[in-house]
Amino acid sequence: MERDSDTTNGGADRSVHEPVLAAEVVRALGGEEPAALEGWIVDATLGAGGHASRLLAALPNVRLLGLDQDPQILQYALRALAPFERRVRVRRGRLSQLEAILDTLNASRVVGMLFDLGASSLQLDSAVRGFSFQSDGPLDMRMDPERERTAADIVNHWDESDLADLFFYEGGETRSRRIARAIVESRRRAPFQRTLALADLIERTLGAGKLHPATRTFQALRRAVNEEGEELLAGLAAAQRWMVDGGRLAVISFHSGEDAEVKRFFVEGEQRGDWRALTRRPTTATRDEQATNRRSRSALLRVGVRVRRSSSALERRGGLA
Numbered sequence: 001m002e003r004d005s006d007t008t009n010g011g012a013d014r015s016v017h018e019p020v021l022a023a024e025v026v027r028a029l030g031g032e033e034p035a036a037l038e039g040w041i042v043d044a045t046l047g048a049g050g051h052a053s054r055l056l057a058a059l060p061n062v063r064l065l066g067l068d069q070d071p072q073i074l075q076y077a078l079r080a081l082a083p084f085e086r087r088v089r090v091r092r093g094r095l096s097q098l099e100a101i102l103d104t105l106n107a108s109r110v111v112g113m114l115f116d117l118g119a120s121s122l123q124l125d126s127a128v129r130g131f132s133f134q135s136d137g138p139l140d141m142r143m144d145p146e147r148e149r150t151a152a153d154i155v156n157h158w159d160e161s162d163l164a165d166l167f168f169y170e171g172g173e174t175r176s177r178r179i180a181r182a183i184v185e186s187r188r189r190a191p192f193q194r195t196l197a198l199a200d201l202i203e204r205t206l207g208a209g210k211l212h213p214a215t216r217t218f219q220a221l222r223r224a225v226n227e228e229g230e231e232l233l234a235g236l237a238a239a240q241r242w243m244v245d246g247g248r249l250a251v252i253s254f255h256s257g258e259d260a261e262v263k264r265f266f267v268e269g270e271q272r273g274d275w276r277a278l279t280r281r282p283t284t285a286t287r288d289e290q291a292t293n294r295r296s297r298s299a300l301l302r303v304g305v306r307v308r309r310s311s312s313a314l315e316r317r318g319g320l321a
C-alpha cells in the first residue's frame with residue numbers, strides 16, 4: 001500500500017474505534033448499483049479505517065484515497081486496509097490540503113467522499129493526547145502534531161472575553177463567562193498545563209452535573225485547536241470542485257453548528273443547481289447502534305449528490321437518484 005513515510009509510529013491495537021452509521025454510509029455512497037460503481041472514493045477522515053474497509057468490501061470496483069491528519073491513527077488504518085492494499089492510497093494531511101493531494105494523485109473521477117468529523121475514540125481515550133477531562137494528560141488536543149497551538153496556549157493566553165465567546169459559540173456552554181473568569185483568575189497564580197487541573201477548576205466553578213461540567217469547554221477547545229470549522233469549509237469546497245456528476249458526499253457531524261454548516265452547503269448548492277440533498281433531516285443511529293456505540297448517539301449524517309449540468313454516465317445509469 002502506498003503511503004507517506006512519516007506515518008510510522010507503532011502502537012498496538014489496544015482500543016477499537018467502531019465506525020458510526022456504517023451501513024448507512026455504505027448505502028449512501030454505493031448508490032443503487034454498488035457493484036458497478038467505478039472511480040475514487042475519498043475518505044478524508046480515515047481514522048482507524050472502519051468506514052473505509054466496509055466501503056472497499058462493498059464496492060469492488062472503487063479505489064479509495066484515505067486521508068488523516070494524525071500520523072498515529074494512520075497506523076491503525078494501514079492494518080485495517082491491508083486486505084485491500086491494491087485499491088488504496090493513504091496520505092497524511094488535513095481536509096484543507098485535500099485538493100493539493102488529489103492533484104498529485106491525478107484522481108480525475110471522484111465518485112464519493114466521506115467526512116466523519118471530529119476526533120476518533122482512539123484519540124479521545126488516550127490521556128497523553130490531552131483531549132480527556134477524565135484522565136490526566138498534557139493540555140494538548142492537537143490531532144495534527146505539526147500544529148503549533150495547543151489547548152494550553154489558548155487557555156493561558158486568550159483574553160477573558162475571547163475565551164467566553166469560544167466556549168459559548170463552539171461548545172454551546174451557556175455558563176461560559178463564569179468559566180472564563182475563573183480561568184483567568186487561576187492562571188495568574190500558575191498557568192494550566194494538565195487536563196485535570198482545568199477540568200477540576202470547571203467542576204469547582206459550576207458544580208457537578210449529569211453531564212461532566214467540562215464537556216462543552218473541552219469540545220470548544222478541541223474545535224479551536226484543530227480549526228475544525230475552517231477545515232470543514234475547506235473540505236466542502238474540495239467536494240464541490242472534485243466530485244463528478246452524480247458523485248455523493250456523506251458528512252457525519254457531532255456538533256449542531258457543524259451540521260447546520262453542512263445543511264447550508266447543500267441548501268445553497270440546490271439553489272444553484274449544483275447539489276441535490278438526499279437527506280432533508282440528518283440520519284441518526286438506530287436504537288440498537290446507540291445502545292452499543294456511545295459515540296453514535298450524537299451522530300448526524302447528511303448526504304448530497306453532485307449535479308453538474310452536462311449529465312454523465314453515472315446519472316444516465318440512474319443509479320444515483
Ligand SMILES: C[S@@+](CC[C@H](N)C(=O)[O-])C[C@H]1O[C@@H](n2cnc3c(N)ncnc32)[C@H](O)[C@@H]1O
Binds near residue numbers: 045117
Ligand atoms: C471520527 S474519526 C474517523 C473514524 C473513521 N471514520 C473510522 O471508521 O475509523 C475522525 C478522524 O478524522 C481525523 N480528522 C479530523 N479532522 C480532520 C481534518 N481536518 N483533516 C484530516 N483529518 C481529520 C481525525 O484525526 C480522526 O482520526
